[in-house]
Amino acid sequence: MSDENGGSQAAGGDDLSGLSGFFFYVFIVHPATAWILRPGRFERKKSIMYAIGFLALLAAIKTGMEMQAKGPNHYALLGVNRNSSPLDIKRAYKKLSLQLHPDKNPNDPTASAKFDRIKKAYDVLMDMEFREVYNKFGQEGINSNKRFDETTFFMELGVFYVTWGIMSYILTLGKRSGLARQWTFTGLIAMLVIEISIMTARGNPFPSWFFPQNTEYEAVWLLHSLFPAFMNGCRSIGGYLFVDLEAQTRQLLLALQEQNKDILLVLRDVQIGVQNIQANGGGGGGHRLTNAGASGTVSSVGGGAMPIRATPTGKIKEMQDRLQASNATVQQAVSQLKSDSKSSSNFGFYAMILGYVAFSYIFSS
Template sequence: MSEQEAASDDFSGLTSFFFYTFIVHPCTAWILRPGRFERKKSIMYAIAFLAALAAIKTGMEFAERGPNHYSLLGVTRDSNPLEIKRAYRKLSVQLHPDKNDSPDAADQFDKVKQAYDVLMDLELREVYNKFGNEGIQQNKRYSETQFLMEAGIFYVSWGVMTFFLTMGKKSGQARDWTLTGLILMLVVEVVVMTSVTNPLPSSIFPTLTEADLVRVLHSLFPAFMNGCRSMGAYLYVDLDAQLRQLLLALQEQNQDILLVLRDVQIGVQTIQSSGGGGGGGPRLATGPISTSNIPVATDGGALGVTPTGKLKELQARLHHSNGTVAQAVQSLKQEQKSSGLGFYGMILGYIVISYLFS
């Protein structure tokens, strides 16, 4: 029976992983698509969708497992043996096959008897609180080495998957959020599993055991991770793309200035060739340009001192600036993107680890 439950848990883990990765994440991305809703509404809708879906899925998983021993007997973690015995006697009378007409009356009675036997034995009760029914069936006892090994496998596996699923510039914040949540979950699990008594307040969670709490955390983490991925991609601001747009705009501006300078240079050469006199130079293609303030060299001095030389010098500088901008744009365009092979390798690795250490 324990092997069947373990296999069921492994299958449930794989199902949750694929469900959140291939169904929930695309749906959340659809909700957060720019322009679909207002920014605040998009975030609110996405969080509500993820929270509702995670609550429903986790509730269905716990409903499938059935109530724990405390809920089944109608007692709390703080109930003493006398209270447990009274609750058992009351239920045994109601659920006894001689008085219960239900087709599964025998199974119901056996479950109540099993819950009573476990909770009345202090040693078995402690094992059940830490490890659940699986711990009772496997005669499990708390071992710090074994606990650290099992926790290490789980958290390292999810850490590796988080790394692969959050590759790329858009997922930088998502990776930080997910790894932070993973570390906090590890701290909570260590505190819960190493405490002598359940640290949860009985007034709020009267029947929740340590094993139930850890199971809830493990069940909610895939939803949390994919929520971080979706929100991180939505809130990401691509500074490189903005810089690329600015550089392209600067490059176009430089080209426009070069065209104007070429027309000005042609006009100045025309004026110089006509001896600087005459009724007026030609009108330039970009509009009338006044040359009255441009000093015209008449002594045949160096080219750099003449208006034409100054224009050529400015033109050379703009060409150099244009080349620098083009190199910056090209370097931004050549940024390597994450390969999809890592994603599929991560999926294969998750399946192998899940079955190898189950």
């Protein structure tokens, strides 16, 4: 198991937290969270609490399994911390080598592998240059003889964050995902700032009490591993909290339009009833209403000014005209609103999947 911890296991862990982890969250976790947040299933506050708890628990289990698959780092193997001096490391190695030497454990078939692991950890941590490389890039950095170069670092950083930025944008398309897009890009920017601060810091960027046996490489790996859970949580909860003001406005206008139609029907019935009364001789001068004050207009009869008299039928007709004009205005407002499109094309989604696979293949090879 000498190289599994640093080589194949690390690669496997990166793959799990990368491509397969992405598919895991998109195709399994997101639908499960959407099921929890389905309207009417639970109370609003409980739905949000259940969804957050589910995502946090799942992310913790998944990340814990990945960390267990990667195995303990060199500091944990020797029982020292990041600030340990070479003398402390030498003492810890000497103590462990006496316990784990194959000659001391002839019946243990893994004794040789365990001894090789602590010997490798000792060799790396005793060399201050290798130790710095290990802290920033892990065992892979040691195997590839990697060194910190700002140009290379920012190029790799750009590829990673541009890739995730494009994926986040595509996965949060649509007006229902406005909040999710905001939260996701805020988290992405915060993660970028933290990663740059960690990786460009001279010396140890963490306090001595803060996870004393973990490295900068592991802190960045943890951020990258948790981001897919954060992004899909934002998608689910942001969509659940979305309020479609445009749809609500449309519904109100349609309700007003229907109300206008009902009033017009009632007025038409009233108008027919009044016409029937007038036709049967019930309408006379006594039924005429003076509207001079309201209209402000006069008519000239025989050279004199006389106020205009409005019949009940005329007033009803006037109200009908006004309601019809109002109804036409409401109809125009409804037609100008964009209709909700429930069917969305899957082309962008599948293009994003293929793009992510291509990026992962190109930059991992």
